[in-house]
Amino acid sequence: MTNNETYLEPAKEIPVYRKCDVLVAGGGPAGCAAAAAAAEMGADTVLVERYGHLGGMSTGGLVVWIDRMTDWDGKQVIAGFANELLGRVPEQALLSPPRDIWGKNDNQDLLDYWNDRWASFHGTITWSPTIDPEILKIAHLSLMEEKGVNLLLHAWAVAPIQDGDNVRGVIFESKSGRQAILADNVIDATGDGDIFALAGEEFESDIVKDDNHHRMNVAFLWDGTDMQRYLDFRRHKPDEFRAVMKRGQEIGVRDRPMVVPGNDKALFMGPRLTGYSCIDVEDLTKVEILSRKRMMIMLDFYRDNMPGFENARVMQTASQMGVRHSRRMKGVTRMERKDWIAGKVFDDEIGLSPPPSPRHPNVSIPFGCILPVRLDNLIAAGRNLSSDPVTHIFMREIPNCWALGQAAGIAAVIAQKTGVRVRDVDIRLVQDELIKQGAALHTELGGSIQSQRAS
Numbered sequence: 001m002t003n004n005e006t007y008l009e010p011a012k013e014i015p016v017y018r019k020c021d022v023l024v025a026g027g028g029p030a031g032c033a034a035a036a037a038a039a040e041m042g043a044d045t046v047l048v049e050r051y052g053h054l055g056g057m058s059t060g061g062l063v064v065w066i067d068r069m070t071d072w073d074g075k076q077v078i079a080g081f082a083n084e085l086l087g088r089v090p091e092q093a094l095l096s097p098p099r100d101i102w103g104k105n106d107n108q109d110l111l112d113y114w115n116d117r118w119a120s121f122h123g124t125i126t127w128s129p130t131i132d133p134e135i136l137k138i139a140h141l142s143l144m145e146e147k148g149v150n151l152l153l154h155a156w157a158v159a160p161i162q163d164g165d166n167v168r169g170v171i172f173e174s175k176s177g178r179q180a181i182l183a184d185n186v187i188d189a190t191g192d193g194d195i196f197a198l199a200g201e202e203f204e205s206d207i208v209k210d211d212n213h214h215r216m217n218v219a220f221l222w223d224g225t226d227m228q229r230y231l232d233f234r235r236h237k238p239d240e241f242r243a244v245m246k247r248g249q250e251i252g253v254r255d256r257p258m259v260v261p262g263n264d265k266a267l268f269m270g271p272r273l274t275g276y277s278c279i280d281v282e283d284l285t286k287v288e289i290l291s292r293k294r295m296m297i298m299l300d301f302y303r304d305n306m307p308g309f310e311n312a313r314v315m316q317t318a319s320q321m322g323v324r325h326s327r328r329m330k331g332v333t334r335m336e337r338k339d340w341i342a343g344k345v346f347d348d349e350i351g352l353s354p355p356p357s358p359r360h361p362n363v364s365i366p367f368g369c370i371l372p373v374r375l376d377n378l379i380a381a382g383r384n385l386s387s388d389p390v391t392h393i394f395m396r397e398i399p400n401c402w403a404l405g406q407a408a409g410i411a412a413v414i415a416q417k418t419g420v421r422v423r424d425v426d427i428r429l430v431q432d433e434l435i436k437q438g439a440a441l442h443t444e445l446g447g448s449i450q451s452q453r454a455s
């Protein structure tokens with residue numbers, strides 16, 4: 001709906017809720033990593049989150065399958081915050097291959113088993129755990145409390161506070177009204193780049209049309225299932241399985257369940273819908289409604305046709321929309337496919353990403369991809385990084401956002417402690433602290449991986 005009417009909102013004074021060293025807007029993967037890293041360095045850190053839990057897509061979005069954190073040789077390349085967080089998840093809430101088989105590619109039985117559990121790709125077993133989302137929420141809160149992060153839940157950062165190109169804080173809204181937080185440095189971890197966009201920084205929104213990186217969905221969990229029976233049917237009676245799925249496609253049922261901790265539960269990461277925008281309130285409303293309608297069609301179909309799903313029922317739908325892409329900031333450095341295919345290692349490297357396929361080397365992540373071109377005192381960490389659309393396909397994933405956030409939190413504190421703008425920090429100090437906090441980086445010696453904290 002388009003309405004050209006306007007309303008002039010009366011000016012009023014907004015109370016300053018508090019001041020801090022580092023303010024993080026958004027408690028998703030990047031925001032939590034940023035806040036934890038900053039607080040570990042002794043900074044007075046505030047984390048503002050609009051929901052009543054932390055973790056973003058990894059919890060509220062039911063994206064409980066965490067993508068690859070190992071490379072194709074089995075070496076862990078995303079560590080640091082990831083290890084601290086996942087180390088708090090008990091075994092019964094975690095579905096993951098043990099460390100001693102990461103990188104294995106010569107045991108077909110193991111490959112088949114972990115392929116069914118989304119931890120085997122291109123014939124290689126990877127560290128890609130699936131986690132109980134409620135337990136992961138608790139792990140986030142425990143970690144933030146231990147680090148001394150000041151949390152504000154049920155609070156939505158809605159506008160930047162600016163002095164020209166300097167961002168001095170944010171305005172947030174909650175049941176307590178409209179208030180302000182002032183900070184030496186602000187980290188935009190909203191995922192959609194809400195703060196930098198409202199502050200006037202330029203961004204891109206082009207997509208890879210045939211990929212999932214721009215699609216939206218409401219994920220859902222079912223219980224009452226027998227997933228082992230389903231897996232046996234799919235593996236041992238492939239012709240019958242394909243026939244069932246073909247019948248499903250005729251009525252729009254294409255999504256397959258994912259295995260999660262507990263044989264009686266199944267996760268669906270779809271249906272993934274295209275042509276909608278997650279920064280358009282009408283589109284968000286449509287996707288919420290359409291997703292649940294399709295879920296019920298899927299439930300009836302699976303109950304009637306798929307072995308193991310006769311007694312399935314809806315257990316939980318995601319409290320957060322499954323969002324993958326909206327704005328990508330036009331940053332100081334744009335991560336591009338040509339660079340990581342060539343194996344370029346950036347001088348201002350702040351992290352590594354596993355490459356999309358075994359044909360490519362580990363991907364070097366530059367500090368410049370989270371730095372705005374124009375704005376000062378602001379870092380944009382998470383899936384709103386500066387990149388081309390192809391690179392965004394994997395850089396938007398949860399572990400990559402952990403890596404980006406951890407670097408952002410460290411850089412913000414170093415800037416504050418050394419009295420310089422974030423863009424002017426000594427990158428060697430950032431890299432040293434990253435290694436101290438357990439992150440993996442290329443060294444200057446042959447591109448090996450260096451990390452000091454035991455994983």
